[in-house]
Amino acid sequence: MFSRRSFIGAAGAALATPGVARAFQLDRKFQPQTVTIAGTYAPGQILILPRAHFLYYVTEPRQALRYGVGVGKAGLEFTGTATIDVKKKWPTWRPTDEMIEREPNTYARFRDNDYVQPGGPENPLGARALYLFQNGRDTYFRIHGTTQPASIGRSVSNGCIRMINDHVIDLYQRVPVGTVVTVL
Secondary structure, X not given: OOOHHHHHHHHHHHHHOOXXXXXXXXXXXXXXXXXXXXXXOOOOOEEEEOOOOEEEEEEEOOEEEEEXXXXXXXXXXXXXXXXXXXXXXXXXXXXXXXXXXXXXXXXHHHOOOOOOEOOOOOOOOOXXXXXXXXXXXXXXXXXXXXXXXXXXXXXXXXXXXXXXXXXXXXXXXHOOOOOEEEEO
């Protein structure tokens, strides 16, 4: 769980990070908290409920650490079971060809070239990314940080699961490669 010191440090970092709105206040229900869950999910698994905008990291039988998330727009969301096969700190990013085709003005700088945005505070994947794979193949869906904290609790992404940067850093430290992720 977050300590007072890490919360204050995170708040200071957020204020110093370019591109982060200073007036943003995350709804309390989307702050990390320990909750009781139903079901038979094993400790170490991740469960995501997109319609509720929550990610659960199961810590022990019937107990989980819950985080608020932003999820994919209707028709762009991932569902099913995957594993985290790759983890990256300050990942690079390039939109998929489908994203460029859907929103050519938004992604114009990526058209007709191989440009990849370097990792850093302005990168849409944020501070950490957990790459979801099925049967050894990249799904191109990620659990990652965001430069748009107001998207938490909303269905606005191109399919990925967005988290507040400090929250994804916390989750990143907890989960190993091979973690099972179920998105309902």
